[in-house]
Amino acid sequence: MTDHSILFTPAAIGSLQLKNRIIKSPQTTALSHQDGTVSRRTVNHYKRLAEGGIGLVLVEYTYVDDFASKSIHAQVGASRREHIPGLGWLVDEVHAAGAKIGIQLEHCGRQRFLGTAPIRSSSAISWDYVESQYGERPQPMTLAEIEDVIAAFGDAAQRAFLARFDLVEVHAGHGYLITNFLSPHINKRTDEYGGSFENRIRLLMRIVADIRSKVPADFPLSIRVSVTDYEADGIPIEETVELCRRLEAAGVDVIHASGGHHALMEYEVSPWFMPRSLHRWGWEQIRDAVTIPVIGSGSIVSPDAAAEIIASGSADFVSLGRPMLADPDWARKAREGRAAEITPCIRCNDGCLHRGVNAGRSTGCAVNPSMGNEYSFPVEPAAVAQKIAVVGAGPAGMKAAITLADMGHEVTMFDPAPLGGQLIAATQLDLKQDLRALLTHLVHEIERRPVRLVGEEATVERLRKGGFERVILATGRRPLTLPFGEGWTSGMPSPEKVGAGDRALVIGGGMVGCDAALQLACAGAAVTLIEKSGRLLSDTDVFTDQGGLPGKLREQGIQVLTSAEAIAAEEGGVLVRQADGEEQQLTATIVVVAIGHQPDRSLHDRLQAEYPELPVDLVGTARSGGRVMDALHDAFFTARHSR
Numbered sequence: 001m002t003d004h005s006i007l008f009t010p011a012a013i014g015s016l017q018l019k020n021r022i023i024k025s026p027q028t029t030a031l032s033h034q035d036g037t038v039s040r041r042t043v044n045h046y047k048r049l050a051e052g053g054i055g056l057v058l059v060e061y062t063y064v065d066d067f068a069s070k071s072i073h074a075q076v077g078a079s080r081r082e083h084i085p086g087l088g089w090l091v092d093e094v095h096a097a098g099a100k101i102g103i104q105l106e107h108c109g110r111q112r113f114l115g116t117a118p119i120r121s122s123s124a125i126s127w128d129y130v131e132s133q134y135g136e137r138p139q140p141m142t143l144a145e146i147e148d149v150i151a152a153f154g155d156a157a158q159r160a161f162l163a164r165f166d167l168v169e170v171h172a173g174h175g176y177l178i179t180n181f182l183s184p185h186i187n188k189r190t191d192e193y194g195g196s197f198e199n200r201i202r203l204l205m206r207i208v209a210d211i212r213s214k215v216p217a218d219f220p221l222s223i224r225v226s227v228t229d230y231e232a233d234g235i236p237i238e239e240t241v242e243l244c245r246r247l248e249a250a251g252v253d254v255i256h257a258s259g260g261h262h263a264l265m266e267y268e269v270s271p272w273f274m275p276r277s278l279h280r281w282g283w284e285q286i287r288d289a290v291t292i293p294v295i296g297s298g299s300i301v302s303p304d305a306a307a308e309i310i311a312s313g314s315a316d317f318v319s320l321g322r323p324m325l326a327d328p329d330w331a332r333k334a335r336e337g338r339a340a341e342i343t344p345c346i347r348c349n350d351g352c353l354h355r356g357v358n359a360g361r362s363t364g365c366a367v368n369p370s371m372g373n374e375y376s377f378p379v380e381p382a383a384v385a386q387k388i389a390v391v392g393a394g395p396a397g398m399k400a401a402i403t404l405a406d407m408g409h410e411v412t413m414f415d416p417a418p419l420g421g422q423l424i425a426a427t428q429l430d431l432k433q434d435l436r437a438l439l440t441h442l443v444h445e446i447e448r449r450p451v452r453l454v455g456e457e458a459t460v461e462r463l464r465k466g467g468f469e470r471v472i473l474a475t476g477r478r479p480l481t482l483p484f485g486e487g488w489t490s491g492m493p494s495p496e497k498v499g500a501g502d503r504a505l506v507i508g509g510g511m512v513g514c515d516a517a518l519q520l521a522c523a524g525a526a527v528t529l530i531e532k533s534g535r536l537l538s539d540t541d542v543f544t545d546q547g548g549l550p551g552k553l554r555e556q557g558i559q560v561l562t563s564a565e566a567i568a569a570e571e572g573g574v575l576v577r578q579a580d581g582e583e584q585q586l587t588a589t590i591v592v593v594a595i596g597h598q599p600d601r602s603l604h605d606r607l608q609a610e611y612p613e614l615p616v617d618l619v620g621t622a623r624s625g626g627r628v629m630d631a632l633h634d635a636f637f638t639a640r641h642s643r
Contacts, residue, residue, distance in 0.1 A: 004307045004334045011316060013293055014220040014253035016166050018055035018100055018317075021310050022331045025258075025297055025321035026058040026104040026169065026224075028072055029363040030356075031372060036063065036070070036077020038086030041362070041372065043093050048374040049324055050097035053332035057099050058319070059090065061106035061171050065152040067145075068120040069177070071108030072357060078105060078156040087163035102167030102222065103160050105153055109177030110138040110186070111262050113357075120145060122180040122187040122194065127263055146193065146203065149177070154210035161215045167253075168219070170207060173226035174268050175261025178204050182243070183261075185234040201243055208250045222295075223247050224256040227282025230267045237282050241289045248290045255290060256319060257283035258297040269322075270299045271544040272347045272434045273552050277305060284314055295319045301345055301434065303334035325352060325365040328374075340444045343367050344437040350629045354542045366629035367438065369636045377640065382407040386469040389414060390451075391458040391603060394421020396620025396631035397474030398442040403639035404472070405449040412466065413451055414458035419443045421476060428495055429519045431552075438628070458603065460610045470615045473604050474635065477597035477621040482507070485569040488591040491516065498590065500524035505574055505586055507566045508594035509536040511627075514549050516592045521556035528586055529553065530564040530576055542627075599623060617641075 008020045031041040049057050062078045063070040070077070077083050087103070094101040110121040115134030126137045141149070153170060160168045172178040180186045181203045187194050193202055204223070211221060225244065229235050244255050259279040260267030266274050279298040287294040296315030300306050306318040324330055327343040334342065344367070351364035351371070365371035385408045390401045393415035404411045418424065420439050427436040446453075456462070463471060479490035491512055498504070502525040506517045509531025517529045529536075536553075537546045553560055563579035573587040599622050607616050619638045620631035 002304045002307060002339070004303045004339065006310050007303065007307050007318070007331075008335050011293070013167065013222070015218040016100060016220045020053075020055040020331065021317045022054045022306070023056045023295060023317050023319040024049050024054055024058055024324050025319040026060045026171075027321040027325070027352075027363070028060045028075065028357055029372065030072060030074035031362050032074050032076045034074060036075060036079065036083055038076065038090050042076065043090050044374040045372065046090060046101070047093045047097050048328050050094045050099035050101075052324070052328040052330060053335060054099055054324070054330075056167070057094050057101045058169060059101065059103040061104045061176075062156070064105050064107055064156040065149065067148070068112070068118040069107035069149070069152065070114065071106065071111060071176070072113045073360060074362065078103065078159050079152070081159065084159050084163050087160070087165070091164045100166040102169055102220075103165050104169040104171050104224065105156050105160070106171040107149055107153075107177035109175070109180040111175050112136075121177065122189055125186050125188065127175070129262065140189065143191070150203070150206050150210050153207045154214040157211040157221075158214040161219055166220065167222060168211070168215070169222035169224055169256060170204070170211070171224050172204050173224045173258060173261075175229065175263065178207070179226060179229065179235070179261060182239075183229055183231065183234045185229065185231040197239055197242070201246070204243075205246065205250060208247065208252060212251050217251075220253045221251065222254045222256050223252050224258065226261065227257055227259045227279050227286070229261045230259065230264050231261075237285055240282065241285050244286045244290050248292050252292065254293045254295060254317075255286055256295040256297060257286055257315075258319075265544055266548045269349055269353065269544070270347060271349055271542070271548060273431050273548060274299065274347075276301055276433075277309070280309070280314060287313075287315060293317060297321070299347065301347070302437070303330075303339045303342070322347065322352060322365075325363070325371050326367050340441065342441070344434065344441055346434040346438050346628065348434075348542060348628065349544045350542050350627060353544075355629070358543065366627070367632055369633045377637075379403055379406045379640065382409060385409050387467060388412070388470045388472065389458065389463055389466060389468040390472045390474060391415070392421060392474030392476055392620075392622070393417065393419045394474055394476055394620065394631070395423055395438070395442060395628055396622070396635040397421065397472070398446050399632045399635035400472045400474060400619055400639045401451050402442070402445050402449060403636055405451050407639070411451045412454060412468070413446070414454045414456060414462070416455055416457050419446060419453075422491075425491060426515065429515060429522060431518065435628070460603075460606050463607070463614065464611055468614070471607065471617070472635075472638065473601075473616060473618050473622050474620050475600045475603055475622045478600045479593065480596045480598060482566065482593055482595065485566075485574070485591060485593070488593050490593050495519060495523045498523035498525050502526070502589045503587055504528070504590040504592065505530070505588035506592045506594060507574070508596070509533070509560070509562065510594060510596070511537065511541055511545065513592070513594035514553065516594055517553060517558050518556060520590065520592070521558050525590065527556070528559045528561065528588075530561045530566060530586075532563070532565045534563050536560065536562065597621065
């Protein structure tokens, strides 16, 4: 077992003493009221994080004025005195739960997700996502507007001090306003705020000076920076390092280092196919150049990785965003030697972003159904314990069994296959380390509970003889097949059956098809992927997958043919018709069909016909198609429901 004790050594940020090195990274939740005031949901979220044992909770980005700084719906505000009472309430609740609390101040700049005018930036260079959706382009800030923004940051910091926050942070990264000035990629000004490095840092340096003039000298000030925005003509690391030296000289107490911006989202909120701790190379250069502490941030998922970062001197603190949404008890479990019990973030960006704030909702979490509704869905002992059968040991079945066992029910799980179901096949690719961590965790959670495992197929007769009072069917889904090509594999192939001389054809460019193509290519096969529609993936697939996976396929040398349909099996391959009607034969030693699935409800239908008095629930993909989030959420809420 890895020793994580170094994470729980005390340390200081300026005058602020922290009990450990773990910080909750600021992350938008859209849990506040529309006017920016704190809601009960806001308080519950941060209180629950504080109860998990971390040293410092950093509240999500908070707008500083009522003109153009608000970024997103239901965002926290610090633009008016009327915001102070709610912020003070939030501070008191977090303090009472045992943690220190800071707040991040932000001006959205060109990344105004609201899409409404006014949008202000250093220049008129827009972010195409906002412009394509809403038709609004940013306008270059006037000198008078710059003066107003500088004062707004200082005034907001003063309000944070009055609300009794322990620290204030200025967001100078991730593509928001200050970065719009720092980056040569965006800043095309010709006045004293554009051009040279000295001019491009002027806005941030003046904001720091204004804050320092309005709060006590010992009130801790953090600056969050992107080590780079990863644009070819963007912010170079050398400039970021020099900027941090000057920030230290100007009275900043800590540098909070991450990276990327929204136009290159895979670097800012890195998905499963990106490296973990991907900005480490940059924050270490900053740490070598300053004497104030440095917070390392960005896909630090596990306690092992976090402890190694601190032990090696790579950073002084670690900041975790999505992993704390996945499990607010991350710190407590790591401290108590229960790291295997931590529900891991799978970096899917599904609940938090794709179906969360991107969809106009509040933030959620694929693996934590209670995120954003803390304390609303407790798993409590059932009024009457029942004997319940769970059929299927995939993610939905395991989540249902775990929840039912925690409620005190007697649970028996049926599946002739090993625990994991389709997660086993889906995690064979090395890139799927995050999903593999979820599989390992769910298996561990089943094994440490009194769930009886029956490695046999459930039948109507077995369920009848078992005397079960309720059945949860997590029987998954069956792959659709083509009307030709009998014997072709469906879904993910086994890597050990693939050789370097194989030519593989994957039919279907959805998520399963892209996964299979990557797996085959990584195993050494020459891969062609064909998709009937004009693009890979669909609008329902997670946006970071849509944006990043095609590039991963190119990196692996996978040939992609869109608007192409398999129409017949040919000797040694497949006959394919392209959009212009041209037909060609593609040779292949391996053919994988990934054209979709349908729910497997065969046992459900037999039970309804032969054993109608038995209460039966379908969960996960047996009920409807979907991803990991659907399986886990559906299983959790169905299991909690009393019959």
